Amino acid sequence: MSGPGFDFDAAPTTSYVLRVNGEARLIENAWIGENLLYVLRERLGLPGAKDGCGQGVCGTCTVHLDGVAVSACLVAAATLGDREVRTIEDLDNDPETAEVQRALVESGAVQCGYCVPGVVASACALLARESEPGEVEIRRALDGHPCRCAGPHPMVDAVRAAARRRAPRETHSTMMFNVIAPPVAGGTE
């Protein structure tokens, strides 16, 4: 489903540089319609993101694009330009990721495991953006992961647990900072 299932010789191709996991990788003579998931798995040997539906529904192919969780199967890889892709293989090096993974196991959110790399990618993107997300925020961030084994609730519990475990480290300094400089309303566009 992901690759070109037709006459390879007639298909328009191109070569480009893709920034993946901190490295610039050269993709040569690739069909222009290849999605990012296909390029990651079949050309770059990064099988962590899974091929599920190819329609952006199942969330198993979730990767980070400039730090935001996206469906790799919906991204036209050749048009990414200098945007930075991070896959679960590289996210796995962060200690924060290990916490999320441990919380998922402890909450009983891991059964068949097929959707888990995507869930971890989404959870890490959420926690990087928002250190103490509320329940609604967590559910919205995970609404692209229809897990049919464990259901949605254990993974929501897991993200909340991972956030709680992480939060105390910052509380003290953040409180002090707020006393000295209250946050300014508005902001820059």
Place this chain on the structure above:
Amino acid sequence: MDATILMPLSLDEAVDALARDPRALPVAGGTDLMPRVNAGTVRPPALVGLAKVADLRRWGYEGDFVMLGAGLTWARLADADLASLVPALAAAANEVGTAQVRAMGTLGGNILSRARAADSLPVLAALEATVSCRSPGGVREVAPHLLAPKAGVIAEQLLRPGELITGVRVPLLRGVQEFVKAPVGGGRDLTLALVAGPVVGDVRCAVGGAHPGPVRAFEAEQWLAGRMDPRTGRLSDARDAADFGRLVADEVRPDAEQRAARAHLRHVVAVCARRAVQRAFGG
């Protein structure tokens, strides 16, 4: 041989690239194009990537209007600042697909979506916004609420070959804006946007998903405006919401192959319209 991938750096370059090769498909988020490419129903001969055109992702005020760049994502449109300017669009953005799709899918791509599920269109039709279509010859403003929604593919009515949607001009309105979305089976949704300014006695209602394009219910709108107390902005009767729902369903006449499905869609339109009025006016 023509280039198969172009990555323009500005609006002018993007428009020139599309004019030179009208077969080339513009790609922003990819969330509408790639499912069809993955399923093998579309084989793009060439792509124009819009990732580097920063102008598409800007927004700003223009008198009593807000200009929203076509490259703004659903996630961005749902942010608090833009949500306070155009609440109905933010409400629609919040109900699109999944978090991963909202992070990539753009306003311009949704307007051109082949599916009937162009959730932005009923909102733009109710707001009487205009879409800016740019070609090397200049910019053409098209109003989605003035198209022929029952006459066929809306993207073809809206955009001429070689044109690029650069943004949307939305009037800044006082009053309430509601958006209601309901699944109607087969992966399809019915959408309804209601804009009501109780002070000026103005009501506008557009329905998406019932026909190829967004359908305005002009007669029902007028009826409801007449039921509003001009001083309080309240409705005269608690049953007005349900009556409005029936009037909208009569006027929109949803289109489906089977008679049973048509009856169901009619019912859903009526319920969505009633709920939108109840949320807007209370009760």
